[in-house]
Amino acid sequence: MRNYHISKHNSFYAIGLSYKKADAEVRGKFSLDVPAIDHILGKAKEIGIDGLLAISTCNRTELYGFAQHPYQLIKLLCDQTNGTVEEFQEVAYVYKNHDAISHMFKVGTGLDSQILGDFEIISQIKQGFYRSKKLEMANPFLERLCNAVIQASKRIKNETELSSGATSVAFASVKYILDNVDDISNKNILLFGTGKIGRNTCENLVKHSNNSHITLINRTREKAEDIAGKFQLTVRDYGDLQTEIRKADILVVATGAQLPTVSKALIYTKKPLLILDLSVPKNVSDDVKELDNVSLVHLDQLSQITDETLTKRKEYVPKAEAIIEKVKKDFLKWLETRKFAPVINALKDKLNTMKTEEIDFQTKKIEGFDQIQAEIISDRIIQKITKQFANHLKSNEVDTEDSLELIQKVFQLELHSK
Structure with a gap:
């Protein structure tokens, strides 16, 4: 078994940037699409990084992984994006080991979201883990951690x-339209882009605006048709974008393009x-602002719009934090056990070898030696000795690393990689 614990030699890091310090322009420089994420994972594998997860949403870009130094992860991100290391360092955060674990819990449960309680992030973590697994960059530590974060997120949602209320940017955008546009049901709405935010916005528009004049355009027409079919909406070709903009009263742009598509x-x-x-x-x-009759609102401005349920939601933060602590405690318990499991297993192997040698010796030496009874007694003693060591290592007062080293020295243990 390869050992994926947080050790003195290899630390677990979370590096990234979010809406808190980086505006949309800076976040845009560091945003990653799926091919870029796959490229980062491939490069990480080449340089021997053991376990890496990447997430990139409209609010944040983050890498979670094992490295000797966080710069290894920062360089991977900057090499694959339009941002420089200097720009990253101005707005970035770096968390290490237990702080990195806590950060992932906070992010994955919506406590760190631009709109408190936004649970869309958890699907990004699931997607990120799926990509890591596909490219063989997901180790048991990351798998267990992601599952723990998903579990905490589910419990917070249910309990x-x-x-x-409004938890997503998609809802905030629709709320903005409803609050600022009169006679909404008779306006022509054009939605350009059918990614996750586009889909959710579309659904919310249909639900809340009582409007049947919604047109969808996407570079890939089939994707737009899939969504339009559900709500009986109109689909136009990408080539008709200019004509459709001319007819529109409201244009919602939610594409995943790396460069501006509407000017x-x-x-x-x-x-x-x-x-x-x-x-x-x-x-x-930004040049569209030069047009007299055009008003432009970006996602960052929308996220500052809060509805009356937001204050109510803040009351549930302590309960959510308590759930996180419980799930995190179970994860850390597993982590500690995993840290010393190879040493305990090697100790068990060593004691079993001693037992076998001793029983062989006694069988030859003593006539009528009861080998079965000797096996039973020896196994029970070995079980008690290893349990004693395991309990010692679990104790909070113990320096686990030093104790593991001492046990290995005293019993001359060899840890085998399987």
Whole structure:
């Protein structure tokens, strides 16, 4: 068994940046699409990094992994994005070992989200883990940690009301439209991009605006048709974007493109046009603001809009934190056990070898020697000795690393990699 514990030689790090210190423009420089994530995982494998998970959402980009130094992970991220190490360091955070574990719990349960209680992040962690596993960069530590975070997230969802009301950017965008546009049911709404935020926005628009004038455009028409079919909406080709913008009263942009897809040159409108850009990197050029009848709102502004349920949701934070502590405690218990399991197993092997040698010797030496009874007694003694050592190592007062070293020295143990 290869040993994936937090050790003196290899630490577990969480490195990244989020909406807290990095605006949408900076986050855009460090955002990762699926091919970029796969490339990072491939490079990490080449340089011998053992276990890595990457997540990139509109609010954050993070790498969780094992390294001798966090710079190894920072360099992997910067080499694969448009951001520099200097830009990263201005807005970044680096967490190590137990702090990194705590950070993943906080992120995965929506406590660190731009809109408190936003549970969409957990599917990003699941997706990130799936990619790591596919590229053989997921070790048992990461698997157990992700499962623990998913478990905490489920419990918080079921046992608290942290996720009641508006919890997502998609809902916040629809709320903004409802609050700022009169006669919404008669307006022409154009949705460009059908990624997760686009899909959710579309669903919320249909549910809350009572509007049947919604048109969808996506680079891949089939994806738009899938969604449109559910809600009986209109689909137009990507080539019709300019024409459809001209007809629209509201344009919602939620594409996953790395460069702006909507600019001033695309817009010829005689009537007021509200544009919501829900993309990171930004997908609407700032030059559209130069047009008199166009107003542009970006995701970061939307996220500051809170509805009345947000205050209510804050009351459930202590309960959510208590659930996290419980699940995290179980995970750390598993981690400690995993840390010393190879030594305990090697000790058991050593004692079993001693037992076999001794029983062989006594069988030859003593006539009528009861080998079966001797086996039973020896096994019970070995079980008690190893349990005694395991309990010692579990104790909070003990320096586990030093004790493990001492046990290995005293019994001259060899730890085998399987």
